[in-house]
Amino acid sequence: MTRAEEQALLRQLKSDYRHILINYFTTTDQALKDCIDKFINSIFSANIPVPRIIEIHMEIIDEFSKQLKLEGRSDEALLDYRITLIDILAHLCELYRCSIYQ
Amino acid sequence: MTRAEEQALLRQLKSDYRHILINYFTTTDQALKDCIDKFINSIFSANIPVPRIIEIHMEIIDEFSKQLKLEGRSDEALLDYRITLIDILAHLCELYRCSIYQ
Numbered sequence: 001m002t003r004a005e006e007q008a009l010l011r012q013l014k015s016d017y018r019h020i021l022i023n024y025f026t027t028t029d030q031a032l033k034d035c036i037d038k039f040i041n042s043i044f045s046a047n048i049p050v051p052r053i054i055e056i057h058m059e060i061i062d063e064f065s066k067q068l069k070l071e072g073r074s075d076e077a078l079l080d081y082r083i084t085l086i087d088i089l090a091h092l093c094e095l096y097r098c099s100i101y102q
Numbered sequence: 103m104t105r106a107e108e109q110a111l112l113r114q115l116k117s118d119y120r121h122i123l124i125n126y127f128t129t130t131d132q133a134l135k136d137c138i139d140k141f142i143n144s145i146f147s148a149n150i151p152v153p154r155i156i157e158i159h160m161e162i163i164d165e166f167s168k169q170l171k172l173e174g175r176s177d178e179a180l181l182d183y184r185i186t187l188i189d190i191l192a193h194l195c196e197l198y199r200c201s202i203y204q
Binding site: 047049050051053054079082083085086089090091092093094096097099100101 | 149151152153155156181184185187188191192193194195196198199201202203
């Protein structure tokens with residue numbers, strides 16, 4: 001993968017992850033589950049280091065926090081998105097684990 | 103691994119994880135880092151499914167919560183331990199990832 005391709009992929013992953021976070025606690029439809037699966041498979045296929053995923057999470061939470069503060073609202077509820085990150089990491093980790101022991 | 107050996111390992115992992123949680127936000131010494139490394143390597147070596155780690159986390163948080171309620175204290179601070187779980191899952195996931203692409 002070229003540097004430009006990698007940057008494009010990371011932008012796409014960030015956009016997908018933002019969509020997942022926004023809908024995680026409000027949507028239970030199959031489309032969101034498919035989006036999460038696609039996101040995890042993209043990370044797995046592209047061999048993205050896990051710290052990069054944590055960075056994406058932190059960057060988006062920071063954006064959300066700034067927006068809420070601009071609106072004069074508390075950002076306390078953003079802590080709940082740690083559950084989303086745990087869910088993503090657990091599934092990704094299980095994907096790697098199963099691919100080793102297949 | 104026999105069923106009895108697996109049960110003994112899971113008991114040991116639960117005990118180690120309880121120690122990690124209790125000390126995670128109060129200790130910065132090398133001994134705790136070593137304990138976390140040992141815990142992650144044990145899970146990796148024994149090929150423990152990730153949902154089992156989540157279960158161990160939930161069981162211990164539930165124990166802590168019951169204890170705090172018995173003492174008449176709020177269990178809200180227990181939510182912070184999600185950071186510990188994220189840390190553990192991120193490191194374990196990175197260990198699996200690197201072992202594939204070595």
